[in-house]
Amino acid sequence: MEAGTIVTLKVVRTAPFGYFLSDGTTDVLLHAGEAKGTFEPEDEVEVYLYHDHQGRLAATRDKPILLLEECGWLQVTDVEFKLGAFLDNGIQKHLFLSLDDLPWDHERWPQAGDRIPVCVGVDKKGRLQAFKMDEETIKSIAEPGTETMKNNTVQGYVYKVLNSGAWLMTEGKNLAFISWDDASVPLRLGCRIEGRVTRIREDGAFGLSMLPPKEVRYVIDAEKIYEYLKSRNGKMPYTDQSDPEIIRDIFGISKGSFKKALGKLLKENKIVQENGWTKIIK
Numbered sequence: 001m002e003a004g005t006i007v008t009l010k011v012v013r014t015a016p017f018g019y020f021l022s023d024g025t026t027d028v029l030l031h032a033g034e035a036k037g038t039f040e041p042e043d044e045v046e047v048y049l050y051h052d053h054q055g056r057l058a059a060t061r062d063k064p065i066l067l068l069e070e071c072g073w074l075q076v077t078d079v080e081f082k083l084g085a086f087l088d089n090g091i092q093k094h095l096f097l098s099l100d101d102l103p104w105d106h107e108r109w110p111q112a113g114d115r116i117p118v119c120v121g122v123d124k125k126g127r128l129q130a131f132k133m134d135e136e137t138i139k140s141i142a143e144p145g146t147e148t149m150k151n152n153t154v155q156g157y158v159y160k161v162l163n164s165g166a167w168l169m170t171e172g173k174n175l176a177f178i179s180w181d182d183a184s185v186p187l188r189l190g191c192r193i194e195g196r197v198t199r200i201r202e203d204g205a206f207g208l209s210m211l212p213p214k215e216v217r218y219v220i221d222a223e224k225i226y227e228y229l230k231s232r233n234g235k236m237p238y239t240d241q242s243d244p245e246i247i248r249d250i251f252g253i254s255k256g257s258f259k260k261a262l263g264k265l266l267k268e269n270k271i272v273q274e275n276g277w278t279k280i281i282k
Contacts, residue, residue: 144204
């Protein structure tokens with residue numbers, strides 16, 4: 001018998017706490033709390049095999065989401081930075097995903113409720129464990145996008161975070177890339193993203209943005225900067241020459257967006273830049 005599989009076993013004896021099942025060679029316990037019914041000796045029961053908290057082979061009548069060697073998206077139930085993440089596979093015992101399969105930066109780790117792509121396998125000791133789904137597998141289940149999807153709003157979950165942005169798979173199984181400049185929230189493995197399709201790449205993947213269209217964004221960014229200026233008595237020590245990281249920390253936008261918004265305000269004669277300062281024209 002192998003953990004991670006569904007088998008039909010015979011009840012060989014009962015106990016106050018459950019049922020002992022056997023394939024004729026090995027006995028496993030089906031705990032009463034996971035039996036979902038009552039049985040008598042010689043009854044045949046279909047069960048899922050897994051390892052309990054003590055590493056023993058056990059049985060449950062709960063149905064798993066993924067069997068051994070199957071791949072899919074599972075929800076994160078908890079994370080422990082010294083160990084890894086725990087995932088809901090449809091039974092009481094959660095699947096473990098090692099920190100070796102998670103980003104080195106804890107800020108990019110998934111949080112409870114996030115969904116990540118994994119495959120079910122066994123570790124060196126033969127215990128059931130989740131492993132990061134490789135990109136080849138992800139690409140094999142992906143559907144190419146078409147030009148008709150441009151400007152559509154899509155939802156999906158991040159499966160890879162890079163210094164330049166993140167890759168996700170949409171609920172329609174399309175791959176999409178979103179850059180940090182086009183993200184309105186911090187990106188992490190497993191987080192759910194909703195964004196607008198800005199382009200279709202040659203490989204069929206989407207370019208995605210969580211921000212409004214440029215013509216709308218400039219207006220919003222300009223209003224945000226102008227309100228900030230008013231809150232500081234009409235002046236601030238930031239210009240189109242300021243450090244990009246400072247701009248992102250203060251305004252939550254990229255240096256490029258900041259410069260375009262300033263340009264809009266300059267053209268409207270609402271501000272002036274002097275000696276490293278931006279000031280409202282009164």
